[in-house]
Amino acid sequence: MSKNLTNKVILIFAVLIVFIFGIFGIPHGLSGTALKNAILNRINLGLDLKGGTHLILQVMVDEAVGISTDSDAAHIQTDLQQAGIQVGSVDKPDPAHPETIQISGAPADKVGDIRTELNNKYGATYDISSGANGAWTLTLKPSAVSDMKQRAVDQAIEVIRTRVDQLGVSEPVVQPYNLGSYQILVELPGVSDPARVKDVIQSTARLEIHAVNGGPYTSEQDAIQQSGGTIPFDAEVVSTAAGVARSGATEYYVIKRAAEVGGTDLRSARVSQNPNTNEPEVDFYLTTVAGDHFAEFTGANKGKSLAVVLDNKIREVAVIRDQIRDQGNIGGGMSAQQANDLSMLLNTGSLPASLHYLQESTVGATLGADSIHQGVMASVVGMVAVMIFMLVYYKGAGINADLALFLNLVILLGFMGYFGSTLTLPGIAGVILTVGMGVDSNVLIFERIREELHSGKSPAAAVDQGFAHAWTTIIDTHVTTIVSAAILFIFGTGPVKGFAVTLTFGLLANLFTAVFVSRVIFDFNLSRKPRGAALSI
Known part of the structure; x- marks a missing residue:
């Protein structure tokens, strides 16, 4: 065997080892469970395989x-x-x-x-x-x-992504959806409490502090009548949140429309406990600039009332006893979970506008397990059937094709492991399609070799010409398919992107295995045969 051929064989084995490591990493044991967990730590499962919640949100x-x-x-x-x-x-x-x-x-x-x-x-x-x-x-x-609307969508995506990350959802998808319609796609694999996640996502968490012009009133009509029959243009009527009023009934206040402190003035928030009632509260802290303004305002308005407004509902009404600079708190019958969620929402920032749910679907983990089982079975059965066909139809050269297909699958999964890609059900379909594309490349090469043999050329010359003539066709088919996959990745949603990712990785692997690896195997086989011996193909 020539030195050049030896170097190529060493390169193939090195690539095989590198991508096997990409699949498994360093497994903790060699049992089936340990290897499975090692794979799942490297390759994430998508929503349709792991189970979870799929949401389409409209940004108002x-x-x-x-x-x-x-x-x-x-x-x-x-x-x-x-x-x-x-x-x-x-x-x-x-x-x-x-x-x-x-x-x-x-x-x-x-x-x-x-x-x-x-x-x-x-x-x-x-x-x-x-x-x-x-x-x-x-x-x-x-x-x-137009800029304001697009900025609202971009800001909403960032806020939602931050909130979802703080809730511990792994590999979430938060991205624009249906371009130009101001919609957001949210996919949350493996969520354990979808109702809570929905509440956290949807809450605008816009905290504002307003000066109170009058109140409390029993109704909005009462507020208007007590204000002389009309609300001033720089004021508005806002109701209290449930459980805030001591009477138990909803109360109404006339507050100044412009807030003295807005959501962007918040620096941080944390959960605390009321020393008198032991109920959970949320302490919030203002930025330096906002604190200076608030101190000036409260110092000049002692004896007047302030309203703490959260999501257009009054949570607190307090009289200004002394100058307040950069700290306040929100209480009023919250549970520990509600206080934690509110603190998290204030820390992640407020949404620029409310969200409406356009579509919601939940995939159960059982359905995901069935999808994995059926998808893997389809891949295995398809690959085994193809390998048997190649052995029967192309004889000894079929072994060449089967080895290339196996290495193609290893490189594909290794790519996904290194890039932390998410495997979806359409992604499994992409794996199956990759197998088909790999076979197609081998068929092109083998048929060209057969043609060269039928024209009277020696096996070595037939192999050389067969690969040379098939190369251009293989490149054309792979490049056009990769371009199509790129378009799917750019404009598609999560599962469609999964298909595009596995198809692209598979095609790149196939260019290496169908051309380089397959050629090395042919050359290795020819180097062990007497000159002029027939080629099994």
Whole structure:
């Protein structure tokens, strides 16, 4: 055997060892259970095999737009007042169009000053126009609305991913879904409490502290009547959360629309215990800038009330006894689990908008086990059938093809182990398809070798020409299929991506085994035969 051929054989064995390690790593024992656990530690099982929850969420992006324009409306009112311009109101007249802010009752002699003030601070994101009777309209530019909506989806994905990670869900999938529809796909393999996970994901956890203008009232209508028949444009009516009011009934307060402290002002949160009641509470801490502002506000408003609002429900109403800087707490009949969840939610940040569930499906672990069993059986039966066919039809060369197929499977699984890929049921189908593609490559090569033999060439020359002529076809078929798999990976969801991953890894392995390994086996076989001896093919 030539030195060049020896080096190629050593390379093949080295590749085999490397990818076997990729499959098993360093197993703790050689029993069947130990080897199985070693494989599962390297190759993750997808939702359809491990069981879990599949969710499609709709991000209510109009809420994110509305929250932004609410804040801008409050700032516009303040900015105009600081510029010495008194207007009647700054509000959003049409709930169906949260991108529009309207100013009413602006003085006619201040048109130039108003336009300058608005253009300087809001002209970059709003189209500004004036109307009759001192009316001004600010409408978010389409590009600003589009950016705001997409930013809401991106932020929601990051918040959901952080929350899911803190819940300990392994290998979750959180990604955009149905591009352009502002939807999110969430797949949670092996979740033990899907109801709790759903609650944690869906909670916006938007914590705000507002100044209280009046209350408590028995109903929203009572709040309106007690406020003179109309709620001021810079205020709103908010109800208490369940169990907050001492009377047990829901109470209503009129609070200032603009928050003194918002969700982005939070630095951290942790679970504590009320020293008087021993009930769990959540202490929260503000950033330095927010703490300075809050200290200034509370110092100037002693004796007045503050409302702690979480997800648009009042959780606490307290009188300002002294200056408060950067710390507060939330209590009120929470269980230990609820306190832990709330602390986690506040630490991971608030969602930019609420989420609606469009689709939910649960895959049981039993179904996953059946899928694994049936998928593995299909792969084994298919591979054995193909190997038998190759032995019968191509005789001695069939052994060559079978060895290449076996090494192809080892390299494929080794790739997945090294990259920590997730194996899905469509991924198993990708493995089976890879076996078919491997056989197809061997058939192309073997048939070309047969043609060369029939034309009278020697076995060595026939092998050389057979591989040379089949190479271009094999490359064409593999490259086009890999491109298709790449498109599936980019635009597909979790299971479809699993199919694309296994198919791509399998095709890359097949280029190595069907061409390089198969050729080395042929050369090794020819080196052991007398010159001119017939080739079993």
